[in-house]
Amino acid sequence: MKIVGTVKEVREQVKEWKKQGLSVGFVPTMGYLHEGHKSLMDAARKGNDKVVVSIFVNPMQFGPTEDLATYPRDLDHDAALCESAGVDLIFHPEAEEMYEKDFCSFVDMTGLTEGLCGKTRPIHFRGVCTVVNKLFNIVTPDHAYFGQKDGQQLAVIKRMVRDLNMDIEIVGCPIVREEDGLAKSSRNTYLSSEERKAALILSKTVALGKELAKTEKDANKVVEAMKKNIETEPLAKIDYVEAVDALSMAPVEKLEGTCMLAMAVYIGKTRLIDNTLINE
C-alpha cells in the first residue's frame, strides 16, 4: 500500500493501472476511519481491481462555527485499517495541495441541498460537491462508495454525477451500527459516557419510524411520533426530523415510493445524524 500526498502521484499511479485495463474503486473519507468506512472499502475491494482511499479533512465543507479544528485525526490508525482492508493507495493531501491561494471555483446544487442538513449547514454541500468533484477528477474511479449514513450527501453526490455527466458509478452502502444500534461516526468520539448512552435515542427513533411506516402512510404523523420519542431524552435537542423523497430530498406528505426518514439531533454539543430508507 502506497501513501501519497500530491495530485500528480495519484494521477501517475491510476494512469498506470488504467493502461493495464484495471478497474479502480474509490472511497473518499475525512479519516478517523471506523467500521463504516471499512464496509465501503470492502465493497470497493470486491468490485474493483484496485482501491483508492482519500483521507482529507476538507475545510470548505465546515461552517465558521463548526468543528474543523477539533475534527479527530489519526493517520497511523487509518493507514493500518486501510492496509488490513486491502487498499492499494491512500491519497492524503495537505489543504494547500487541494486549494491554491487564488482558488475560486465551486460546484453546488439547488433543491437537494436546501433542506435537512443544508438548513443548519448552509455552505456544507457546496464544500462537499466541490471536493468530491475534485477528488473524482484526480482519481477518475470506475466506482465510488458512500455510506447511507450521510443519506443526503449520497443523494447529492448521485445527482452531481448525473447532472455533470461524470462517468462514475456511485455505490451507496448500508449504515454500519454499533452493537447497541448507534450509527458509526467519527464524531461519536466527542461523546461523554453519559452522552453515549443518550445518543441511542437516534437509532431507537429511526427504528420506531421504520416500524410505524409499515402501517402509517401519513408522513407527518410518523415524524411527530419520532419527535416525541426523541424529546423523552433530556440530553437530546432536535435539529430536524423529516420524511423526504429518497431521490429529490423534497419533503413528502405521504410515505409512498422510496422515502427517507432522516434526523439530526444534538447530544450535548455533538450533532449526530441517522436515517432509514422505507419502501426501498
Place this chain on the structure above:
Amino acid sequence: MKIVGTVKEVREQVKEWKKQGLSVGFVPTMGYLHEGHKSLMDAARKGNDKVVVSIFVNPMQFGPTEDLATYPRDLDHDAALCESAGVDLIFHPEAEEMYEKDFCSFVDMTGLTEGLCGKTRPIHFRGVCTVVNKLFNIVTPDHAYFGQKDGQQLAVIKRMVRDLNMDIEIVGCPIVREEDGLAKSSRNTYLSSEERKAALILSKTVALGKELAKTEKDANKVVEAMKKNIETEPLAKIDYVEAVDALSMAPVEKLEGTCMLAMAVYIGKTRLIDNTLINE
C-alpha cells in the same frame, strides 16, 4: 464525419479511440460557425489524432432578456465547415439531452466572473462553466480549444480546469478578424450595413489601446482614451472598457505583467466584445 445527438454515442466513440491510444481535441461551440471557429478546429486538427466539435446553444448561459431564441443557427452550413476542417465527430444534442427536467447542479466561480461581462450578464459564466464542465466530462478530451475573442471566458475555463483538477489542457487561440478588423462573431449577423461599419470602432479602439500601452503604463489613462475614441461613433454605446490582469481578470492600475484591454460595446441593439493582450 459522424453527427450524434446523445451523450452515450459520444462516450462510446471516444472510448473506442482511447483504447486505440488516440488523442482527442475538442472545440465546444454554439454553432453558426465562422473562420474564428475554423481556426480552433485547425489547431485541434494539428494537435490531436481525433477532433470533436460540439454544437449546442446552451440555454443556461443566456439571461432572461438575452438573445437565446434569436441566436443564429445553421446546422447544414456548420456540418460542411466541420467536414472541410477534418472534424471526426460533431456532438449536437437537444437541450433535453443536456438538462434533465430536475437538473439542479452547477459549476460557478467567484472573482474572475464578477467583472467585465459578468457585470451585465450575471448568470452567464455559471452557465458557461456548467455546460463546459459537462461537455468535458462527456468528451474527455486531451486538449480543448477556445478563442481569445472571449477573453474572460478563456480565463474562466482555464481557472475551472485548474481548480477542479480536470485533466485537460486548455489552448487559447488568437482572435480571427474580418479584413477590415472586426472580430469574427456569430452575432455580427445581427448588424445592419450601417451598424456593420460602426462596429469597426471596437477593433480600431483595441488597436489604439495596444498602441498607447507601448508607452503609457497608467491603465486609467489608456482606458479613458479608448472610451473617448468609442464615443466618437454615434451608434456605439459602451458597456465597459477595462484593463485587467490576464489571469485573475482583476482591474489593474498599472499595465505591468500580462494584461487584457477588454471591451463590450452595443452597436444598436447588438452587444459586441473585443480585446487585446498586452505584455504577453
